[in-house]
Amino acid sequence: MKKVAFEHIGETVFEKKLANGLQVVILPKPDFNKTFATFTTNYGSIDNQFIPIGKQEKIRVPDGIAHFLEHKLFEKEDGDVFQDFSKQGASANAFTSFTRTAYLFSTTQDVKQNLMTLLDFVQEPYFTDQTVEKEKGIIGQEIRMYDDNPDWRVYYGVIENMYENHPVKIDIAGTVESIAEISKELLYECYETFYHPSNMLLFVIGPVNENKILHLVEENQAKKSFKPEQPIQRFFEREKSGVVQKKQVISMAVKTPKCLVGFKENQVNRQGKEWIEHELAVNLLLDLMFGQSSANYETLYEQGLIDSSFFYDYTEERSFGFSVIGGNTEQPEKLSETLLNMVNEFRKKKINEDEFLRVKRKHLGAVLRSLNSLEFIANEYTRYQFNDTNLFHVTKAIEDLTIEDVETVLHEHFVEPSFTACYVVPH
Amino acid sequence: MALLEKRTEIYPHYRVHVVPINKFKTISLIVHMRQSIKDENLAKRALMPYVLQSATENLPSAKEIRQHLEQLYGMTLSVDLMKKGDYHVIAFRAEIGHEKFLLTEENILEKAVELLADVILRPKGRIEKAFDPEVVRKEKRSLKQKIQAIYDDKIRYANMRLIEEMFENDPYGQIVYGNLEEIDAIDEHSLFTYYEQALVRDSIDLYVVGDVSHHDIQPLIKKHFTFPPERKEHVHAASQSNLLLHRDAKEVIDEQEVNQGKLNIGYRTNTRFQDEDYSALQVFNGIFGGFSHSKLFINVREKESLAYYASSQIESHKGLLIVMSGIDPANYQLTLAIIREQMEKMKRGDFTDDELLQTKTMLVNQWLESVDDPRGIVNFLYNEIIANRTASLDDMIQGIERVTREDVVNVAKKIELDTIYFLKGKEAGKVEKSSV
Numbered sequence: 054m055k056k057v058a059f060e061h062i063g064e065t066v067f068e069k070k071l072a073n074g075l076q077v078v079i080l081p082k083p084d085f086n087k088t089f090a091t092f093t094t095n096y097g098s099i100d101n102q103f104i105p106i107g108k109q110e111k112i113r114v115p116d117g118i119a120h121f122l123e124h125k126l127f128e129k130e131d132g133d134v135f136q137d138f139s140k141q142g143a144s145a146n147a148f149t150s151f152t153r154t155a156y157l158f159s160t161t162q163d164v165k166q167n168l169m170t171l172l173d174f175v176q177e178p179y180f181t182d183q184t185v186e187k188e189k190g191i192i193g194q195e196i197r198m199y200d201d202n203p204d205w206r207v208y209y210g211v212i213e214n215m216y217e218n219h220p221v222k223i224d225i226a227g228t229v230e231s232i233a234e235i236s237k238e239l240l241y242e243c244y245e246t247f248y249h250p251s252n253m254l255l256f257v258i259g260p261v262n263e264n265k266i267l268h269l270v271e272e273n274q275a276k277k278s279f280k281p282e283q284p285i286q287r288f289f290e291r292e293k294s295g296v297v298q299k300k301q302v303i304s305m306a307v308k309t310p311k312c313l314v315g316f317k318e319n320q321v322n323r324q325g326k327e328w329i330e331h332e333l334a335v336n337l338l339l340d341l342m343f344g345q346s347s348a349n350y351e352t353l354y355e356q357g358l359i360d361s362s363f364f365y366d367y368t369e370e371r372s373f374g375f376s377v378i379g380g381n382t383e384q385p386e387k388l389s390e391t392l393l394n395m396v397n398e399f400r401k402k403k404i405n406e407d408e409f410l411r412v413k414r415k416h417l418g419a420v421l422r423s424l425n426s427l428e429f430i431a432n433e434y435t436r437y438q439f440n441d442t443n444l445f446h447v448t449k450a451i452e453d454l455t456i457e458d459v460e461t462v463l464h465e466h467f468v469e470p471s472f473t474a475c476y477v478v479p480h
Numbered sequence: 481m482a483l484l485e486k487r488t489e490i491y492p493h494y495r496v497h498v499v500p501i502n503k504f505k506t507i508s509l510i511v512h513m514r515q516s517i518k519d520e521n522l523a524k525r526a527l528m529p530y531v532l533q534s535a536t537e538n539l540p541s542a543k544e545i546r547q548h549l550e551q552l553y554g555m556t557l558s559v560d561l562m563k564k565g566d567y568h569v570i571a572f573r574a575e576i577g578h579e580k581f582l583l584t585e586e587n588i589l590e591k592a593v594e595l596l597a598d599v600i601l602r603p604k605g606r607i608e609k610a611f612d613p614e615v616v617r618k619e620k621r622s623l624k625q626k627i628q629a630i631y632d633d634k635i636r637y638a639n640m641r642l643i644e645e646m647f648e649n650d651p652y653g654q655i656v657y658g659n660l661e662e663i664d665a666i667d668e669h670s671l672f673t674y675y676e677q678a679l680v681r682d683s684i685d686l687y688v689v690g691d692v693s694h695h696d697i698q699p700l701i702k703k704h705f706t707f708p709p710e711r712k713e714h715v716h717a718a719s720q721s722n723l724l725l726h727r728d729a730k731e732v733i734d735e736q737e738v739n740q741g742k743l744n745i746g747y748r749t750n751t752r753f754q755d756e757d758y759s760a761l762q763v764f765n766g767i768f769g770g771f772s773h774s775k776l777f778i779n780v781r782e783k784e785s786l787a788y789y790a791s792s793q794i795e796s797h798k799g800l801l802i803v804m805s806g807i808d809p810a811n812y813q814l815t816l817a818i819i820r821e822q823m824e825k826m827k828r829g830d831f832t833d834d835e836l837l838q839t840k841t842m843l844v845n846q847w848l849e850s851v852d853d854p855r856g857i858v859n860f861l862y863n864e865i866i867a868n869r870t871a872s873l874d875d876m877i878q879g880i881e882r883v884t885r886e887d888v889v890n891v892a893k894k895i896e897l898d899t900i901y902f903l904k905g906k907e908a909g910k911v912e913k914s915s916v
Contacts, residue, residue, distance in 0.1 A: 062505070062581055084503035086483075086848040133782060139773040140834070142841040161848040162841070190785030197740040198788055198806050201634050306737040307632040309625060346546035354542075354618060360625040381625060381632075411550045418554030421505040421577040425854065480737060 054267055059445040062424060066434075066445070067263040071274055074251025074282045078434060079266050080258040082427065088259025089159045089427040090168060092175050093435045095254075096247035097152040098225040099372065102288040106246040106280060111288060114243060115234040116220070117227015120149040121192060122240050126156070126175060128184050134174040143167040151221050152370040153439065154247075155432065164261060165269055172255070172273050178244050180237040189232055196226050203305050203477045207313045210475030211377055214298040215317040218290040221373045250274065251282040254438055256431045289372050294319040295470035300389075302476045311477040312385035314392050316467055318374030324441040328369065329450045333416070334462040335367040335376055337454065340412045342399050342467075343378060349395045358388045371440070376466070385476035396467045404456050404463075416451050483873040484851050486861065487694050493707040494684035498694045499857055505581055507589060507690030508854040509596050511572040512862060513682040514564075516719075517651045522568060523623075523658025524666055524674040529559040529570045530619040531611050531671065535604035536595075540612075548595065552588050553577045557599070561656040564866045565721030565752075565797025568656065570682075572600060575854070578691055589692065590700050597704035601679070609676075611668040620663055627657050634903060635804070638742035642802065642901040645732050646724065646746045652798055680711045685865060689854040720868075723799045724748050729897040733904065741809040741904040745819060747801040749794060750894045753867035757894075758796070759879035760887035764895075765794050766839035767831050767888065768822060769803060773838055775822040775831070780805060786815050797866055801895060809904040816900065826892040829885060836885060843880045847873060 054069045067079040098120060102113045127134045127147070138145040143160035156175050160167050199205045209224055216222040226232075257266050296317050323331055343349055343365055353359045362380035369375075382388045423429045430444070437444040486499045515525065534542040549555045555576040562569045576592040605611045630636050640655055647653030657663075686705070688697050726748075751761045769776035769792025780790035790805040807815050825831065850856035851873060864871055871879075 082503070084501075085852050087845075087852050133778075135772040135777075136838075139771055139838050139842050142845050144771070144842065144845070159845075159849060161845045187785050191781055191788055194740065194786070194806060194808065195788035197808075198635075200739045203632050308628045309632060344546070344550075346543055346550050348543070350546075351541075351543045355614075357618075357621060360622045362625075362629065381629060411547065414552075415550040415554035417582065418552075418577040421581055422554070422556070422575055425504045425506060427852070 054263065061448060062421070062445060064424070064445060067267070069267060071250070071271060073274055073279050074249065075274060076254040076438065077267060077270055078254065078256045078438070079261065079263040080256070080430065080434075081261055081263055082258055083260050085259055085427060086161045087159050087427065088161070088164045088257065088261055089157065089431055090171055090255070090257045091155050091157040091431045091435060092171050092255050093153050093155040093253060094247050095152065095252050095439045096154055097150050098223065099151050099220040099289070100247065100287050101220050103246060104286045105242045106249065106283065106285075111286075112242070114239055115227065116223045116231035117192070117225070118235055118239060118243055119154055120226050121188065121232055121235050122243055123147045123149045123154050123156075124188050124192060125180055125185065125240060126178060129174065129177070129179050134170065137170050137174075138167060141166050141170065145171075149225055151225065151373070153436065155435070157431070164259070168257065168266070168269060169273055172270065175248065176277060178241065180240045182237055185235065185237050185240065189235075192226060192232055193229050196224070196229055199224070199226065203307050203311055206303055206305065207311045207379075207475050207477045208377065210301045210303055210477075211313045211315040211473060212375065214301050214473040214475060215296045215315060215375055216292060216373070217297045219292050219373055220289075245280075246285060249282065250279055252285060254435050256435055258427045258431050296473040298473060300474050302478060304480050305477050307477060307479050309381045310383065310385045310479065311380065312382050312388045312474065313377050313379035314389050314472065314474040315375050315377045316471045317473070318369060318376075318466055319471065320465065321369070321372055321374055323369070326442060326446075326450070328440045329437075329442055329447060330454065330458060331462060332367060332369050333447070333450055333454055334459045335369075335466055337409070337412050337416065337459055338463055338467065339365045339367060339376060339378070340415065341404065341408055342396065344412065346411070353388070353391065358382055358384060358391060385478065389474040389476070393469070393472055397469070400463055400467060404460060406456065409456055409459070413451055413454065417448060420448055420451070483848070483877075484857065484860075489698070493711050494686060494705070496686045496688070496698070496701055497861060498692070498697055499687070499689045499861075500691070500693055501689060501857075502691040503852075504578075504690050504854055506575045506577055506854070507592070507688065507692055508858070509574040509576075509592060510687040510689075510855075510858050511596065511600060512685045512687075513570040513678065514567045514685075514866075515678065515682050517563065517566055517568045517654065520568060520651070521658065521662060521674065522654055522656065523662030524671055525568055525570065525678070526561055526657045527616075527619055527623055527663065527666060527671060528675050528678065529561070529572060530623065531615055532599050532603050532675075533557060533559055533572070534615045534619060535612050536598040537602045537604055537606060538598055540604045545595075552591055552595070553582055553584070555588075555592055555595070557596070563652065563656055564862075566652060567721075567866060572596060573855070580691075593697075593700045594704045601706065603675075605668070605672065609669070610672050613668045616666070616668045616671060620666060623657055623663055624660055627655070627660060630655070634736075634738055634740075634742055635806070638744045638901060638903045639802070639804065641732070641734060641903070642744040642746050642899060645730070645901060646800075646899045650722070650724065676708070679708055685862065687858045687861065689857050720754070721752065721797045721799075723750055723752070724898065726896065727898070729899065731900040731902075733902045735904055735906050738903065738905045740806045741812060741902060743805045743807055743812065743815055744901045745803040745897070746899045746901070747803075748896045748898050749799045749801050749891075750896070751891055752799050753796040753863055754869040757887060757891045759876075760883045760891040761794060762843055762880060763836070763839055763883045764826060764888050764891050765792055765801065766843055767835050768792055768826050771839065771842055773835070773842075775825065776803065776805075776819065779818050779822055780815060784814070784818065786811050786818070796863065812902060812904070823895070827889065827895075829889040831888075833885070836888065840880055840883065844877050847876050847880070
């Protein structure tokens with residue numbers, strides 16, 4: 054087991070890659086009451102074209118199947134795994150993102166038993182025709198719930214505008230029609246391919262002893278047999294640079310319109326240090342351009358174009374990347390034009406050194422704040438590992454970032470051909 | 481050892497609660513200002529903190545305040561409004577990185593205390609006795625937008641409508657933001673007058689959570705938190721919140737262009753935080769709808785596939801139990817019948833020993849986990865103030881452990897159906913009303 058101490062933030066991590074390929078990471082936090090564990094596969098809603106393990110032919114699976122699989126793993130022949138966890142004093146949950154599916158629990162008692170339950174339920178699938186059919190009703194209601202959520206709709210609207218083929222534009226849960234095509238055979242095929250231990254990471258954080266935890270996990274894994282590790286072949290159709298559609302308007306039962314604009318990242322598949330630096334650079338630029346301390350924010354707020362719902366965010370994962378900016382507004386069209394103008398103006402000027410240093414300080418503090426949360430550490434550590442780097446390198450990366458780095462990203466990412474907008478307006 | 485150490489000091493003007501705890505990488509400073517919602521202009525009360533956080537004497541614009549926050553390593557400062565029983569609570573929350581993790585020579589903790597005190601006590605316009613009219617104008621608009629935003633979030637909207645219907649004749653029925661007409665009527669003078677009153681009348685509690693000693697933080701607070709001389713009485717013990725009186729159950733159906741129907745049901749529990757049987761009520765809620773092993777989740781979602789979410793929660797100070805579910809409108813009667821049947825089962829004691837034990841374990845878990853988060857700690861400690869009952873975390877946990885099956889049945893029998901609220905789509909066709 055490898056021990057890595059990150060003294061600057063007072064954390065020590067223990068890591069080991071097991072014989073079957075499973076990556077195990079343990080972070081002892083003796084002062085906390087709860088232990089939080091995540092078991093994550095590097096597989097999400099975008100992985101819809103691949104060669105199934107042990108086969109030759111590429112297949113395309115129905116939209117929403119990764120999320121469906123996440124729901125279905127909780128059901129076993131003798132009942133529901135949620136029940137097992139709560140009998141053992143743990144609350145369990147799971148989520149599916151574009152690129153990851155995570156199963157998790159938190160508990161203040163019996164970590165050992167709950168950890169075994171977590172490993173076993175994820176590694177012992179049980180799907181029948183009948184239980185697959187039943188789940189379609191529940192997920193159908195989940196999809197309906199999001200259909201009524203204007204924030205969700207405007208977010209997907211802007212992504213849809215950016216991409217021609219890339220599956221990131223498809224709702225993670227799929228549609229009522231697409232999930233109708235899901236069968237137990239397809240679920241098994243996805244499962245066998247993407248839930249191989251070598252594609253997964255187990256993270257345990259809390260008042261635990263690293264040696265005991267590792268021993269338990271090794272013992273559990275040694276009892277199970279898996280196919281030999283083999284690289285997964287996933288396929289994404291080529292995306293041209295620039296966006297597909299400049300504007301989309303969605304009409305819904307809302308009182309306040311919404312406007313979200315986005316910039317599509319054209320260069321994708323960064324990993325490691327390059328990925329962290331790029332993500333940080335875009336985030337720092339967003340702060341400089343539209344943070345609450347910026348002149349632009351003040352102007353937008355004064356003109357009544359934005360309110361406290363205004364936000365921005367950058368997401369970059371394997372094969373796609375985009376930033377989004379916006380929120381509730383009385384004048385979506387005007388907000389969209391103003392945001393684009395502001396970006397264009399910002400690109401013409403030099404970045405102010407003092408502002409740059411201030412925004413870096415802000416990010417350093419934000420890292421500390423987020424490290425109060427065990428959930429944050431587990432989820433983000435996993436995300437960073439899947440992008441071939443370490444969460445705790447982020448403070449160093451912030452310190453090392455230069456104005457020149459940020460300016461390069463400004464001229465590559467925040468350009469007009471990559472710009473698009475989506476509005477939600479009242480009926 | 482107690483699960484949570486804290487030290488409370490009562491000053492002439494306010495109380496300070498320090499929780500010295502070294503598991504966090506930040507220090508949290510949280511101020512709660514509390515006032516009874518009865519006869520209160522909630523719009524003024526809601527607008528005030530947003531105006532305060534936008535301009536101080538030292539930093540006369542939101543931009544300057546935000547720049548200062550960034551300079552202090554991204555210190556956060558935010559405002560929140562809550563209803564806690566019959567009280568309206570304004571929370572100012574600040575959080576700053578601990579100096580030991582930041583390579584800085586500045587005393588950033590003192591600067592954080594100073595800024596928070598400036599926001600609350602030394603706003604721009606203090607001498608003129610009027611806030612900046614531009615700030616008031618902008619924040620009025622922003623507050624109105626917050627009210628409108630509730631309509632757009634159908635889950636929140638349905639919940640607001642239910643509370644409105646349950647409390648049509650009780651000030652608790654209002655939302656924390658006040659109403660649009662009241663907001664329109666506010667100007668920079670009337671708001672300042674309200675602010676001066678609030679500084680004199682409100683009960684104020686200041687919480688400090690993080691790796692800092694009482695000894696170090698106390699002088700900083702004393703130095704920067706200087707209240708007006710008129711403020712004499714610091715803390716009034718909270719009076720008990722009124723329970724809703726018994727009445728016949730009613731059913732309300734609203735229509736909007738939505739895909740999913742939102743079924744929210746309100747019950748009167750007749751049990752509050754300070755009551756002996758509060759622990760039993762928590763266990764009741766856990767078996768009934770609080771968890772994924774609960775009756776609602778199992779019967780509405782897992783067995784019948786009627787919903788993605790189906791759960792219940794309790795309001796601890798006003799004595800409410802709220803059931804929430806998102807369903808296909810065609811299944812309205814069926815879902816309602818299943819939910820009501822689960823309630824009847826609870827009253828009959830039709831639950832297993834496993835369900836009881838499992839729920840108690842989960843509740844203990846929840847209490848222990850709540851203090852792994854600075855805000856969770858403050859919420860926990862503040863409940864004591866609102867309920868005027870001293871209860872340590874250890875007491876709460878022991879209370880849960882002592883609950884028996886009979887206690888749960890007895891507390892269930894006190895629960896009464898008050899209002900069934902259903903929000904449905906316009907195309908959904910006619911929904912048969914139920915016979916409540």
